[in-house]
């Protein structure tokens with residue numbers, strides 16, 4: 085029995101185009117539509133298949149390109165994507181790009197020629213040209229989190245700028261007098277937006293200096309090394325906004341190894357909201373992204389595009405929430421103890 089990919093191959097179009105012709109939803113030019121109809125006839129694609137699957141067949145497949153499978157943030161995001169896909173009987177195939185542009189490009193070359201029914205990209209090296217190439221193949225695309233905002237596809241990410249301001253304000257509210265920022269790799273738009281939010285919050289304070297900015301790598305070890313560098317520069321720092329939770333856990337470890345009490349001497353706040361922050365001692369205050377929801381939304385929109393019932397290309401910016409925990413719970417008594 086021919087499936088939607090066989091029809092796509094025969095007509096030399098994408099599976100998404102075949103879906104649109106079958107469902108009579110979304111734009112398809114006349115010449116393409118004619119080719120698809122000829123393919124449906126030639127392959128005797130089962131009408132019951134057409135009626136029952138609403139453009140999604142049992143073999144419909146989504147490719148998900150993630151940048152760093154060692155980071156729990158992406159596990160939770162992938163969980164959201166797969167839970168929605170499963171409900172539609174759609175298979176998700178994971179690819180790990182290790183944030184390497186050349187790896188991602190080779191994956192995209194393979195995927196755009198393998199009649200993938202949809203692609204979700206969560207890493208940062210996607211370019212406008214890549215998006216154009218995928219669109220030319222009529223393969224639905226959603227970019228998630230780190231990928232640059234594109235006006236020719238759907239983008240989903242958290243409000244990183246406002247989240248950073250939330251973190252700094254919380255440290256100010258608990259009485260911090262000099263706040264530093266361990267920032268993520270600046271090739272990631274998420275890290276750039278958090279750095280921008282930190283600077284926007286502190287630039288007016290007389291104590292602010294660019295030397296309070298420390299480069300991290302979004303990993304545990306990078307956070308631990310960053311605080312050692314920071315304390316070598318500024319002994320009087322009493323609050324640190326750390327650009328993601330993995331680095332915040334590393335920063336906590338580094339501070340404790342230097343005999344510094346958290347939160348008594350230095351309060352720390354992370355970003356992401358991964359479960360790891362509940363396992364440390366003290367537990368880490370963090371700005372939580374709606375990670376699972378981001379994954380679900382990406383999958384929902386992509387599948388609607390595959391079914392030809394949506395063709396939106398919007399930027400969805402989701403709200404974040406501050407989760408206060410012991411790493412910023414400071415009382416006068418605690419401060420006096422230092």
Ligand code: RIB
Pocket residue numbers: 155157229230272274275302327328329330355356
């Ligand atoms: O922890 C991984 C980080 O990379 C997260 O903050 C996420 O937003 C991504 O950009």
